[in-house]
Amino acid sequence: MVVLETRNLKKYYGKVHALDDVSIDVEEGELLAVIGPSGSGKTTFLRSIAGFVKLDAGSIKLHGRDITNLPPEKRNVAMFFQNYALWPHMNVFDNVAYGLKLRKLPKDEIEERVHKILKLLDIEDLVNRKPNQLSGGQQQRVALARAIVVEPELLLLDEPLSNLDAKIRMRIRFEIKALQKRLNLATIYVTHDQEEALSIADKIAIMHLGKVLQVGKPEEVYRNPANFFVADFIGTNSVIIVHGKDGKVQIGNRTFNLPAGSKYARIVVRSDEVTISSEEPKEEKGLTISGKIMGRLYMGSKYRYEIEIEESNDPLFVNSQNIYDVGSEVYVIIPDGSFFVYEV
Amino acid sequence: MGIPSYLPGWDPHLLGNIRGDSMDEREKSTVGFLLILPALTILAVLYIYPLVRSIAVSFTTDEGVLTFANYKKVFDLYLKDILYTLFITAITVGITFVISIIISSYLRFKEWKFLDYMYRLPLFIPFLIVGHAMRIFLAPHGTLNSLLTRLLGMKELPGLSGSWVGLVITFVWVMTPFSTLIILGAFRALDDSYIEAAINLGSSKWKVIKDIMIPLTRPSIMVALVLTFVRTISSLTIPLMVGPNKPNMITVDMMFRVNYFRDWGVANALGVISYLIVLGLAVYYLKFMMAERGGLKA
Numbered sequence A: 001m002v003v004l005e006t007r008n009l010k011k012y013y014g015k016v017h018a019l020d021d022v023s024i025d026v027e028e029g030e031l032l033a034v035i036g037p038s039g040s041g042k043t044t045f046l047r048s049i050a051g052f053v054k055l056d057a058g059s060i061k062l063h064g065r066d067i068t069n070l071p072p073e074k075r076n077v078a079m080f081f082q083n084y085a086l087w088p089h090m091n092v093f094d095n096v097a098y099g100l101k102l103r104k105l106p107k108d109e110i111e112e113r114v115h116k117i118l119k120l121l122d123i124e125d126l127v128n129r130k131p132n133q134l135s136g137g138q139q140q141r142v143a144l145a146r147a148i149v150v151e152p153e154l155l156l157l158d159e160p161l162s163n164l165d166a167k168i169r170m171r172i173r174f175e176i177k178a179l180q181k182r183l184n185l186a187t188i189y190v191t192h193d194q195e196e197a198l199s200i201a202d203k204i205a206i207m208h209l210g211k212v213l214q215v216g217k218p219e220e221v222y223r224n225p226a227n228f229f230v231a232d233f234i235g236t237n238s239v240i241i242v243h244g245k246d247g248k249v250q251i252g253n254r255t256f257n258l259p260a261g262s263k264y265a266r267i268v269v270r271s272d273e274v275t276i277s278s279e280e281p282k283e284e285k286g287l288t289i290s291g292k293i294m295g296r297l298y299m300g301s302k303y304r305y306e307i308e309i310e311e312s313n314d315p316l317f318v319n320s321q322n323i324y325d326v327g328s329e330v331y332v333i334i335p336d337g338s339f340f341v342y343e344v
Numbered sequence B: 001m002g003i004p005s006y007l008p009g010w011d012p013h014l015l016g017n018i019r020g021d022s023m024d025e026r027e028k029s030t031v032g033f034l035l036i037l038p039a040l041t042i043l044a045v046l047y048i049y050p051l052v053r054s055i056a057v058s059f060t061t062d063e064g065v066l067t068f069a070n071y072k073k074v075f076d077l078y079l080k081d082i083l084y085t086l087f088i089t090a091i092t093v094g095i096t097f098v099i100s101i102i103i104s105s106y107l108r109f110k111e112w113k114f115l116d117y118m119y120r121l122p123l124f125i126p127f128l129i130v131g132h133a134m135r136i137f138l139a140p141h142g143t144l145n146s147l148l149t150r151l152l153g154m155k156e157l158p159g160l161s162g163s164w165v166g167l168v169i170t171f172v173w174v175m176t177p178f179s180t181l182i183i184l185g186a187f188r189a190l191d192d193s194y195i196e197a198a199i200n201l202g203s204s205k206w207k208v209i210k211d212i213m214i215p216l217t218r219p220s221i222m223v224a225l226v227l228t229f230v231r232t233i234s235s236l237t238i239p240l241m242v243g244p245n246k247p248n249m250i251t252v253d254m255m256f257r258v259n260y261f262r263d264w265g266v267a268n269a270l271g272v273i274s275y276l277i278v279l280g281l282a283v284y285y286l287k288f289m290m291a292e293r294g295g296l297k298a
Helices: A042-050 A092-102 A107-120 A136-148 A166-183 A194-200 A218-223 A228-233 B012-016 B025-058 B069-109 B113-118 B127-138 B143-152 B164-189 B192-200 B205-216 B218-233 B237-241 B250-261 B264-292
Strands: A002-013 A016-022 A025-027 A031-035 A057-062 A077-080 A154-158 A187-191 A203-208 A211-216 A237-243 A248-251 A254-257 A264-270 A275-277 A287-298 A303-309 A316-320 A329-334 A339-343
Touching: A002 A042, A016 A042, A016 A057, A016 A211, A031 A042, A031 A194, A042 A077, A042 A154, A042 A187, A077 A136, A077 B192, A092 A107, A092 A136, A107 A136, A136 A166, A166 A194, A187 A194, A194 A218, A203 A218, A203 A228, A211 A218, A211 A228, A228 A237, A228 A264, A228 A339, A237 A248, A237 A316, A248 A264, A275 A316, B025 B264, B069 B113, B069 B164, B069 B205, B069 B218, B069 B250, B069 B264, B127 B143, B127 B164, B127 B237, B164 B218, B164 B237, B192 B205, B205 B218, B218 B264, B237 B250, B250 B264
Parallel strands: A031 A187, A031 A203, A077 A154, A154 A187
Antiparallel strands: A002 A016, A002 A025, A002 A057, A203 A211, A237 A264, A248 A254, A264 A339, A275 A329, A287 A303, A287 A329, A303 A316
């Protein structure tokens, strides 16, 4: 069942298209991650659903009800703010209970629901604390509790993990996902971190300059990127530009035809999915490029190599667990599906 | 440190010596004392000395004998005026607060350049002119009454220029811009997300103002109210020009005591009572600020 239906959303700030014909749906219990670089319009998209951005065109439906022109306080979507926005003059209980008090629920029901949600998030013992007496992770949970306690039809998360340090972020990612599944709550999760999006989302929408470039399952957008931008934005990649000759681009053991008018091709290589070998492979599988190792970085679990290749001025950056000496000649074997060729 | 090391051409190491790196504690405190001495001198000459003198004069006769006669006279003649002053000041502060909150809230949510400039206008008009303008505006056959009779065909009302209502209207007109300036500044400094978070949960604009914006800007609002109170209670020109002849504000009484009776003793006694009223407010304000900072629990 479709919970949220957005159609042809448009928003202009002067000449800038913050939202350019955006249409995305969210299904029951689905977690949609909206990703893109800063300025891609992802936050504008989220805020327009919450009602804080007035659209220039388009329609938004929530459970079939048109909410396009509804004021934000009447939408029943709960937003989680990047900076948490916990009110410093209220303690944890009052912060979480605020939405329920506005709904004029009886006192014991408010108390019961607040405690239930605080227990669910494992922050029951913080109930009397003020926000400035909480750690970043605790504030994050309180803000989440405040958003979900009102049982919204849709949960909007604006970069929920960006203010936490890397270690906690990893753990909370799973917690948010588990919580969202447990509540079966349709959720939009805005982030600029593609890895976070891949790991947490049921569906990913990639935005760039106000446009939605691709919507699909994480595996889908990773394996079949719709265009160069998506291929490059998702995953850890190395991009090389190879110039064409006689309408053809030749690299390693492969040749690609260039359409008329194209001068060169951009090749996106998934850096983690290659094999490096000092001997030429016997089997002709995937793309094999020969080159010379120019640099090596130790990354802990792997080494990152900078490899100079004949076909391009750009070095190829690839990762491997094996160690090779700087200056040695090697073959980089990239399996099919781990590189993408885009003509320009 | 308060040393703007980002100033171009400023080398923070220049301060190495006076910062005390090579001084012992006694030298340091001497330098510190010398640094605040000018401010201390001004405070002593222009504030502490007159205050002490004023208190002294209020307790002595012209011959310099200690007496409570001045205060007895104050309570015999002016008790009603003191209460009236408190009443006018309190009402002014209350109405100013409400109007300031309304203007500030409106401008926090909506941009309206005209109002944004207009509300500040009274700041730039001298009290004397305001007083005179209001006397004409509120007079029995003044601007307000003519407008009401001509436009609405109402029966002419008695003029407000000689009543306490007219005085309060004038005070509010004069005091609102300053208090709005402070409160609006505080409202605008509030992060949008505090307000949006409340609206997102279903709060109306008025609820947001009451539940979120006012509590979060309480220190600034307190400053605005305290300043309004002090400016109102110490105003002379306006109650002299607008308002009834009796009862009168303390400041006017003081002026009469000095101008017509050369009675510095009673004038100073009235002054001391004004001090005490403001002092009471100051103590309350300081207590509030301490509590706000978490130093004191109310």
